[in-house]
Amino acid sequence: MKLLHTSDWHLGRTLFQESLLADQAGLLDQVFAAVVSHDVDALIIAGDLFDRAVPSREAVQLFDSFLARVYRETRAAIIAIAGNHDAPDRIGFNAALQDASRVLIRGPLDSRAAPLLLKDAFGTVAISALPYAEIFAAREAFADSAIASPADVMAAQIAEARATVLEGMRWVVVAHAFVVGGRTTETERPLGLMGGLETVPATVFDGACYVALGHLHRPQAAGADHIRYSGAWMGFGFDEAGETKSMTLVELGPDGVSQLEHLPLTHTRPLTVRTGALAELLAAGPADRGRDHLIKAVLTDEGALLDPMGQLRSVYPNVLQVERQLRRTTTTSGAVAALDDRRDPMKLIEGFLETVRGEGPTDAERAVLEATVAGLAAEED
Numbered sequence: 001m002k003l004l005h006t007s008d009w010h011l012g013r014t015l016f017q018e019s020l021l022a023d024q025a026g027l028l029d030q031v032f033a034a035v036v037s038h039d040v041d042a043l044i045i046a047g048d049l050f051d052r053a054v055p056s057r058e059a060v061q062l063f064d065s066f067l068a069r070v071y072r073e074t075r076a077a078i079i080a081i082a083g084n085h086d087a088p089d090r091i092g093f094n095a096a097l098q099d100a101s102r103v104l105i106r107g108p109l110d111s112r113a114a115p116l117l118l119k120d121a122f123g124t125v126a127i128s129a130l131p132y133a134e135i136f137a138a139r140e141a142f143a144d145s146a147i148a149s150p151a152d153v154m155a156a157q158i159a160e161a162r163a164t165v166l167e168g169m170r171w172v173v174v175a176h177a178f179v180v181g182g183r184t185t186e187t188e189r190p191l192g193l194m195g196g197l198e199t200v201p202a203t204v205f206d207g208a209c210y211v212a213l214g215h216l217h218r219p220q221a222a223g224a225d226h227i228r229y230s231g232a233w234m235g236f237g238f239d240e241a242g243e244t245k246s247m248t249l250v251e252l253g254p255d256g257v258s259q260l261e262h263l264p265l266t267h268t269r270p271l272t273v274r275t276g277a278l279a280e281l282l283a284a285g286p287a288d289r290g291r292d293h294l295i296k297a298v299l300t301d302e303g304a305l306l307d308p309m310g311q312l313r314s315v316y317p318n319v320l321q322v323e324r325q326l327r328r329t330t331t332t333s334g335a336v337a338a339l340d341d342r343r344d345p346m347k348l349i350e351g352f353l354e355t356v357r358g359e360g361p362t363d364a365e366r367a368v369l370e371a372t373v374a375g376l377a378a379e380e381d
């Protein structure tokens with residue numbers, strides 16, 4: 001049996017106010033193509049379908065038409081859950097109309113803990129879909145006021161799901177959680193109560209032959225090789241620039257996972273960082289193969305620059321962020337020394353320049369500064 005595992009689509013997300021919807025439509029085409037070309041039995045989307053609790057009309061339409069296309073034009077089952085970015089009720093709104101033999105989309109914690117059952121030559125595979133749930137929602141749903149952490153929520157969901165799986169079935173769990181030991185990026189939103197422990201131990205999934213996780217945006221195993229994050233389908237922060245995103249194609253044999261393959265996803269405008277002096281970047285831009293990428297420019301120039309974003313846009317149309325790189329990091333001793341010299345304006349300015357850019361004024365700058373300071377002193381007198 002073949003499962004295609006993906007997660008963290010964050011449909012409708014913007015990056016520095018730039019819409020990513022067209023990029024995401026391109027990724028949906030790649031997911032659809034993979035479902036067809038690998039003839040997968042089930043497509044799994046492990047949460048964070050949308051980027052926000054109230055997704056835009058365009059994002060909802062994109063998702064809806066994608067699901068309809070998979071349902072009508074392929075034979076794949078569809079399993080999806082709400083993640084911590086999704087509003088449970090908006091994900092699960094048409095649950096009663098779902099084709100129980102092929103579709104299991106769960107938003108809220110409800111009475112549908114029963115798994116989707118699929119058959120192959122080796123028997124039955126039970127796929128449990130466990131939507132992300134807040135602690136207070138779980139207390140109510142499980143009538144258990146002792147639930148106090150994401151680990152407690154997951155334990156309650158797993159116990160309920162496990163009770164529905166019969167002896168001899170292979171069990172696949174789909175969940176949205178932070179499993180101990182996972183590597184984060186800058187863009188996952190913390191789970192659980194403020195400041196509380198947000199992780200879940202991998203042992204909670206004992207008995208499952210594959211765990212399809214969402215939440216962490218890098219593809220990785222967590223605690224065991226069969227407990228995996230597919231990772232997000234595209235980078236959402238410049239710390240992920242240059243990283244390859246993928247879906248995980250999982251093949252189940254008679255005893256569980258028999259093969260794992262990463263299917264790379266290509267983004268037409270990948271997140272890209274370019275570092276250099278403004279003039280260098282402007283000169284290199286026209287021949288830069290990545291000029292249409294989503295760019296963060298790190299400028300190494302000293303001193304003032306006139307509208308660097310506007311200048312860069314003329315060469316890199318999708319530059320989203322401009323950052324200045326300081327040559328030397330600030331030292332506390334330098335700052336303290338500057339305070340001691342505050343009675344002498346020239347020493348104060350020299351100390352300031354040394355602190356923020358690593359060296360004092362040049363001879364030309366010194367001449368201008370001395371003339372200015374002398375002029376101001378004369379005015380005061």
Ligand SMILES: [Mn+2]
Pocket residue numbers: 008048083085188189215216
């Ligand atoms: Mn996410």
